[in-house]
Amino acid sequence: MTTTELCTPAPTHAIGEEAADAVATTLKALADPFRLRMLSAIATDPRGEACVCDLAELADVSQPTVSHHLKKLKDTGLLASERRGTWVYYSILPSRKQAVTALLDAFAPAAITEAATEQEDRAAALEALNAKVEHLAAELADEMDHLNRDLVVTIVRESFAGLVRSAKLTGHMVPLTERFARQRLADITRDREAGKPQVLFVCVANAGRSQLAAALVNQLSGGDIVARSAGSTPASEVHPHVRSILADIEGEQDASAAFPKPLTDDAVRAADVVVTMGCGDVCPIIPGVQYQDWAVGDPALASEEGVAAIRDDIEARVRTLIESLATR
Incomplete structure (x- = not known):
């Protein structure tokens, strides 16, 4: 059609305004x-x-x-x-019987069938996922034969259960479960006397502040301090604003592998310092663990400039923390 041709509307049988309102x-x-x-x-x-x-x-x-x-x-x-x-x-009403019958016959069976199919698909996917987790538990138990087998299997199962409550059911769930279980087993078996100082950062979602603080500690300490992060109610994924900053700190590959983790007693017991990120979380009180609270902004609620300011604030606090641990 050239620019000089006129658009001729096709005949339409759309209902009128009054009928649409009714x-x-x-x-x-x-x-x-x-x-x-x-x-x-x-x-x-x-x-x-x-x-x-x-x-x-x-x-x-x-x-x-x-x-x-x-x-x-x-x-x-x-x-x-x-x-x-x-x-x-x-x-x-007799005049509405045909319309009511058509409505119920057309939509109700389809909705019921669709809901049942989705439920069956979810159940099948979860069953397959559970089987993979059990296989993972057996593999880790064989690998870590210096640990009690039942302990390893239990940690793997608990790690999966903790993640599946919030994380999205994707093909990455098994690798995430493995990483989280290995972290928990390392915390359980940590040698406080010989090991590096360890810090645990805690916020609600573990999708912003705590992830950022842990990444900065690991970077600025040059690996001399082990930093963990966790959330009391972990989100399904790291906030996009924070993920982009993590990519600058850790590299794209490590940043893309970051995921929110639930708070466990193991992580608290293994830490020398537990830092809550100004969100009112109550951590288990473990003797010998130092507790701090950092009142910092939430990147999820901040503008791009605000996120940068929050990052700078956390970095300044992290440098002070690293110095204090170095003197200890």
């Missing part, structure tokens, strides 16, 4: 699971109608609540009502 009002009234169940119960009742007393049995609700929802459906023109003695009976 349909939208009806659909809005139906956008409630209990109302849909009542409508279905009325439509499928062999008598062609249902009493308020019958519909109250669909859910643990009072009869006034049932009457309220039925009134909403009646106001949209879907239902007719008739009082007989102390009860009111509801039926589908």
